[in-house]
Amino acid sequence: AEITLKISHYLPPSHGFQKDFLEPWAKQLEEKTHGKVEVKIYDATSAFGKIDRQADQVRAGVIDMAVGLNGIPRDRYPAASIIEMPFLVKYADSGSETLWNLYKEGMLGSDYKDFKVLALFTHEGGLIHTLDKPVRSLEDLKGLRLRTPSPAVSAMLESYGASPVGLPPSAIYENLQKGNIDGLVTTWDLVNAVKANELLKYHTDAGAYVAGFYFLMNQKKFDSLPEDVRKAIDEISGDPLVAKFGGWWDKWEAAGKADAVKHGNEIIKIDDKTRAEWKDAVQPMIKEYLEGLKAKGVKDPEAIYQRAQELVTQFDTKYHAGDK
Amino acid sequence: MATEWAGLIGFVVALGLALLRVPVAVAMALVGIGGTLMLMDWSSASYVMASLPFEAIFPYGLSVVPLFIFMGVFASHSGLSGNLFRGITAFAGHRRGGLAASSVGASAIFGAICGSSLATCATMGRVALPEMQSRGYAKSLAGASIAAGGTLGVLIPPSILLVIYALMTEQSIGALFAGAMIPGVLATVLYIISIRLQVMRKPELAPVSDYTPWSQRWGALLRMWDAIVLILLVIGGIYAGLFSPTEAAAVGAGGALLFAFIRKKLTWTVLRSGIRETAGMTGMIFLILIGASLFNFFIETSGLTQTLVNWITSQGFSPLAVLISLLVFYVVLGCFMDSLSMILLTVVPAYSVITGVGYDPVWFGVVLVSVVEIGLITPPIGMNLFIIQGVAPDMNIATLSRGILPFLAADFIRVVLMIAIPGLIMWLPQMLGLGGY
Amino acid sequence: MNQPTHIRDEPQLYAAVRRLDHIMTRITDIFAFAGMTALIGAIAVVVADIVWRRIGGQSFIGAVDLTQFCVMAAASWAIPHAFSTGAHVTVDLFGKRIFRRFFYIIDALIPLTGAALMAFLFYLSWGRAMEQLAYGDVSQNLAIPMILFWVFLLSGLALSTLVCFVKFLKFVFTGETI
Ligand code: NA
Ligand code: NA
Numbered sequence: 001a002e003i004t005l006k007i008s009h010y011l012p013p014s015h016g017f018q019k020d021f022l023e024p025w026a027k028q029l030e031e032k033t034h035g036k037v038e039v040k041i042y043d044a045t046s047a048f049g050k051i052d053r054q055a056d057q058v059r060a061g062v063i064d065m066a067v068g069l070n071g072i073p074r075d076r077y078p079a080a081s082i083i084e085m086p087f088l089v090k091y092a093d094s095g096s097e098t099l100w101n102l103y104k105e106g107m108l109g110s111d112y113k114d115f116k117v118l119a120l121f122t123h124e125g126g127l128i129h130t131l132d133k134p135v136r137s138l139e140d141l142k143g144l145r146l147r148t149p150s151p152a153v154s155a156m157l158e159s160y161g162a163s164p165v166g167l168p169p170s171a172i173y174e175n176l177q178k179g180n181i182d183g184l185v186t187t188w189d190l191v192n193a194v195k196a197n198e199l200l201k202y203h204t205d206a207g208a209y210v211a212g213f214y215f216l217m218n219q220k221k222f223d224s225l226p227e228d229v230r231k232a233i234d235e236i237s238g239d240p241l242v243a244k245f246g247g248w249w250d251k252w253e254a255a256g257k258a259d260a261v262k263h264g265n266e267i268i269k270i271d272d273k274t275r276a277e278w279k280d281a282v283q284p285m286i287k288e289y290l291e292g293l294k295a296k297g298v299k300d301p302e303a304i305y306q307r308a309q310e311l312v313t314q315f316d317t318k319y320h321a322g323d324k
Numbered sequence: 325m326a327t328e329w330a331g332l333i334g335f336v337v338a339l340g341l342a343l344l345r346v347p348v349a350v351a352m353a354l355v356g357i358g359g360t361l362m363l364m365d366w367s368s369a370s371y372v373m374a375s376l377p378f379e380a381i382f383p384y385g386l387s388v389v390p391l392f393i394f395m396g397v398f399a400s401h402s403g404l405s406g407n408l409f410r411g412i413t414a415f416a417g418h419r420r421g422g423l424a425a426s427s428v429g430a431s432a433i434f435g436a437i438c439g440s441s442l443a444t445c446a447t448m449g450r451v452a453l454p455e456m457q458s459r460g461y462a463k464s465l466a467g468a469s470i471a472a473g474g475t476l477g478v479l480i481p482p483s484i485l486l487v488i489y490a491l492m493t494e495q496s497i498g499a500l501f502a503g504a505m506i507p508g509v510l511a512t513v514l515y516i517i518s519i520r521l522q523v524m525r526k527p528e529l530a531p532v533s534d535y536t537p538w539s540q541r542w543g544a545l546l547r548m549w550d551a552i553v554l555i556l557l558v559i560g561g562i563y564a565g566l567f568s569p570t571e572a573a574a575v576g577a578g579g580a581l582l583f584a585f586i587r588k589k590l591t592w593t594v595l596r597s598g599i600r601e602t603a604g605m606t607g608m609i610f611l612i613l614i615g616a617s618l619f620n621f622f623i624e625t626s627g628l629t630q631t632l633v634n635w636i637t638s639q640g641f642s643p644l645a646v647l648i649s650l651l652v653f654y655v656v657l658g659c660f661m662d663s664l665s666m667i668l669l670t671v672v673p674a675y676s677v678i679t680g681v682g683y684d685p686v687w688f689g690v691v692l693v694s695v696v697e698i699g700l701i702t703p704p705i706g707m708n709l710f711i712i713q714g715v716a717p718d719m720n721i722a723t724l725s726r727g728i729l730p731f732l733a734a735d736f737i738r739v740v741l742m743i744a745i746p747g748l749i750m751w752l753p754q755m756l757g758l759g760g761y
Numbered sequence: 762m763n764q765p766t767h768i769r770d771e772p773q774l775y776a777a778v779r780r781l782d783h784i785m786t787r788i789t790d791i792f793a794f795a796g797m798t799a800l801i802g803a804i805a806v807v808v809a810d811i812v813w814r815r816i817g818g819q820s821f822i823g824a825v826d827l828t829q830f831c832v833m834a835a836a837s838w839a840i841p842h843a844f845s846t847g848a849h850v851t852v853d854l855f856g857k858r859i860f861r862r863f864f865y866i867i868d869a870l871i872p873l874t875g876a877a878l879m880a881f882l883f884y885l886s887w888g889r890a891m892e893q894l895a896y897g898d899v900s901q902n903l904a905i906p907m908i909l910f911w912v913f914l915l916s917g918l919a920l921s922t923l924v925c926f927v928k929f930l931k932f933v934f935t936g937e938t939i
Binding site: 344346354377384394571577600602604611 | 796801805837838840844846886
């Protein structure tokens with residue numbers, strides 16, 4: 001092939017990011033360009049697999065495209081972080097479409113400037129997983145020590161009277177086992193990856209939060225490509241790509257959920273009425289968070305949050321109207 | 325040229341530079357940078373390498389290293405080691421070879437406070453060596469029992485080498501500490517048996533000391549309280565799940581400082597020399613970590629590790645043959661190199677090969693540390709032997725080398741036992757439910 | 762190690778180099794003390810976190826960030842001290858008695874190589890640190906600017922470069938190692 005494009009991400013090669021998302025995408029690009037482009041994928045085990053450096057290495061031009069987590073390092077994409085507000089997003093499809101539409105509508109300001117944005121997406125609504133104290137109501141959260149994935153979730157937990165604890169994924173199992181923490185707030189995917197289902201007993205499915213992800217390309221590199229290659233990239237990115245994440249996350253999450261069921265754990269489903277109450281209780285914290293974003297250069301955070309809520313409702317109706 | 329060959333040549337060059345007295349960290353960094361620039365274009369290589377020194381010293385898990393060093397240094401200055409030695413001597417000193425056996429026992433207990441072999445050896449050397457010499461012990465036995473006892477400093481947890489192995493291979497520090505516990509006790513027992521057999525064959529090696537009456541024994545035992553408290557806090561705290569390793573190390577470091585103060589040993593001079601000692605060891609270890617991160621990045625980029633693993637598995641060697649060849653390699657390398665450098669230089673490929681043929685990573689970590697520690701007491705370059713010489717300049721390496729042979733035999737028996745009975749290592753971590761992800 | 766093997770004809774230069782070396786030793790000493798004070802700070806932070814958690818039942822979210830911050834200072838500022846006192850591990854297979862001329866050259870090259878290496882690492886780290894400064898990156902929990910962590914490393918590397926270079930000068934002018 002005359003052109004080689006390098007893609008990096010921060011997860012192991014066996015993860016769905018590589019198997020279901022990037023490898024088929026790369027193959028599509030190679031086929032569409034009739035072999036003119038060859039794609040090399042660098043996973044977590046490579047020199048380019050550091051989670052906090054995915055976007056930086058694209059900007060530096062060392063890597064052409066990368067998939068990374070918006071929240072690490074923190075505060076890089078302040079406007080996009082609004083998608084991570086508690087109880088905003090429940091499903092990966094609505095969340096991904098919402099984030100992507102906010103970007104297309106220009107609501108995200110300068111968050112991804114200088115990048116060719118191939119896709120933005122979120123995961124499926126995260127759960128509250130606990131050892132032996134089931135979380136059925138807000139009161140149950142009081143005094144629990146829970147491992148938190150992000151500053152937004154930390155703030156939410158604190159406002160409910162829980163103690164958020166920051167831990168790297170590799171320390172989760174041991175700390176659960178010793179009872180240093182009572183549980184954790186995260187996806188099925190991560191719970192499964194750290195084999196925590198064998199320790200946990202309860203999983204409260206409240207669609208508590210989501211994390212945002214990016215799939216970015218170096219703009220200069222994109223501009224330097226021949227027209228047919230640029231066209232091929234555009235055809236398989238953006239709208240058609242963003243639409244696929246709902247299905248993918250269903251698949252990636254299913255494995256962790258099935259494993260929990262196998263261990264005989266209880267999955268506590270929170271109904272929409274209770275979820276709305278929980279969301280109300282956290283409004284002061286959300287207001288404070290949005291206010292804080294102004295100092296980080298976001299012009300009108302309230303408007304973005306407003307628009308995000310509209311979009312989520314719109315996509316939930318489109319995709320999940322028949323779920324209940 | 326295949327990149328794997330570049331990796332192999334780089335390994336040989338790093339070893340060669342180290343043998344020319346280039347500091348090991350500098351040798352590893354030079355080869356790592358040079359090799360990476362050969363394999364990658366400048367912009368990628370410089371971009372990736374720019375983060376390596378920072379990342380080599382930034383991880384939270386590494387904070388246990390200076391904390392354990394701090395604890396060991398201040399424990400040795402607080403007079404705690406002397407009380408340990410005298411406490412055990414009160415019970416065992418009157419037997420033939422009892423002072424040598426007591427120094428091994430005190431090293432083992434001190435090893436449960438101190439994370440480094442050299443510090444354990446130096447501390448016990450200052451305390452026990454003058455005592456044995458004044459009682460007419462043969463130089464070979466006196467020096468060798470302290471040099472060998474010193475290796476217990478790393479084997480018995482806490483252990484800086486196990487921490488570094490754990491961080492490099494993403495294993496649990498708690499599981500490795502638990503795994504090393506029984507082998508550490510076994511090593512102590514075997515050393516003491518070795519001393520018994522030596523003095524039975526040649527009674528002139530060790531004259532008999534006075535019997536300590538029971539009234540004084542209790543007093544001597546009581547004076548060991550601070551050591552016992554520190555051990556219970558640190559090791560007990562980790563095993564009982566009270567503390568994470570970092571918390572245990574901080575509690576231990578704070579405790580050592582506090583006990584030195586309570587015993588009125590914390591003079592301005594002691595504080596200053598303790599801080600210098602801690603800084604020297606910390607700087608040395610972290611620079612080696614930086615060098616190793618550059619070197620290991622190059623080795624991984626060269627693909628040497630994967631090729632080596634593929635080759636060994638395709639040849640159909642038995643796992644035991646692979647393990648034994650590797651261990652022999654370490655013993656030979658250990659004659660010339662220090663244990664930390666050896667581990668950092670080789671652990672990336674060695675770990676892949678050994679887990680590739682099916683051995684457990686925690687088990688291998690304990691065996692690896694046991695074997696590289698043997699290098700500390702093998703001539704011509706055995707750091708513990710040099711330390712004994714530093715404490716007692718009248719001892720020459722030839723005398724010490726002769727004296728160390730029975731202890732090497734004990735080490736050999738221990739390694740064979742650990743390989744033959746993996747449960748010696750694996751039982752305790754499994755009992756405590758450590759490990760997992 | 763304190764016997765000058767061949768004192769040159771320039772006693773002033775000789776004295777100046779020795780004084781320079783002495784000053785460098787003092788400076789690295791001060792940095793090492795500052796670093797170790799930070800380490801004692803880390804001990805205090807961790808112990809406070811434990812006490813606060815066990816007794817107060819609360820958690821101290823910033824403990825990890827603060828510990829890393831202190832240890833970064835301790836480690837970075839201990840490295841030049843280790844160069845200055847010769848604490849870095851070397852392998853001495855041959856002793857000093859054989860191949861004297863050969864090892865004389867090696868002995869001169871080692872500090873020079875050390876200086877070059879530390880300078881190169883400084884150059885690499887500088888670039889990355891400026892990138893983090895430009896992005897305004899902060900630590901995960903307490904939002905401590907990451908550039909402060911980098912300042913520790915950069916100052917440690919810069920000081921190590923100077924120490925190694927002065928050791929090289931000292932060896933050339935006085936024949937003394939370490
Ligand atoms: Na130890
Ligand atoms: Na040796």
